Amino acid sequence: MKKFKFSDLGIGILFTLFFISAGVILAVNFRPLYYLDIKLLEIEKTSGLEASVIKKNYDALIDYNSPFFKGELKFPTLPSSASGLEHFVEVKNIFVSFYAIFAVTAIILLLILIYKKKKRDYTFLPVSSITILALPVIVGLACAINFDKLFILFHKIFFRNDYWLFDPATDPIINLLPDTFFMHCLFIILGILLLGSLFLFLISRIIRKRDYKFRSNP
Structure with a gap:
């Protein structure tokens, strides 16, 4: 294994962005996560709607957030305010950005992997594994301390208005989206990061053992 280079940290950041976007x-x-949470979080009880109606409205929201969806957001059975719809436009823009980040980092990393393989330079693997691992540790600690404050901080960073402060009377969709559900989504993202870190670490170990055997048995 060659010595650590500062560029290895840059590659680690690219891998982190790749796995974050993949997780999002x-x-x-x-x-299925949301469908399960309908029961676990008793969303039927808190919203006063049947599960089938909840799913239809949730599906409409998820369909709208796809980069391939064209048109305006319309909930099948729920009203929406102008500010609420504007917030979801902003949310969609963020999600579309993650699709773009995923595609761009995937292409860049593929080119880097091809180049590094030719050079037989794999120092970026353990460095990337550690770099990726740093974020789940930090976010995990923040969640353990106070998830609600972390949730609010996220909105204040990514949104320049208060449209995300829904009024259930004008935007009842908020009753279908409890904070705990978003925490579960965060767990998926952190899980993808942890798996990505573990994958790169294992690949690094396999290559190191292979190179050791090669040097020991020329």
Whole structure:
């Protein structure tokens, strides 16, 4: 294994962005998680709606957030305010950005992997594994301390208005989206990061053992 280079840290950041975007895309599109939370979080009881109606409105929201969806957001059975719809436009823009980050980092990392393989330079693997691991540790500690404050901080960072402060009377969709559900989505993202870190670490170990055997048995 060659010595650590500062560029290895840059590659680690690229891997972190890649796995974060992959985790966000998975969390947004993994509808069974929400369907399970309908029961676990008693959303029927808190919203006063049947599960089938809740699913239809949730599905409309997820369909709208796809980069391939064209048109305006319309909930099948729920009213929406102008500010609420504007917030969801902003949310969609963020999600679309994650799709773009995923595609761009995937292409860049593929080119880097091809180049590094030719050079037989794999120092970026353990460095990337550690770099990826740093974020779940920090966010995990923040969640353990106070998830609600972390949730509010996220909105204040990514949104320049208070449209995310829904009034259930004008935007009843908020009753279908409890904070705990978003925490579960966050767990998926952190899980993807942990798996990505573990994967790179294992690949690094396999390559190191292979190179050791090669040097020991020329």
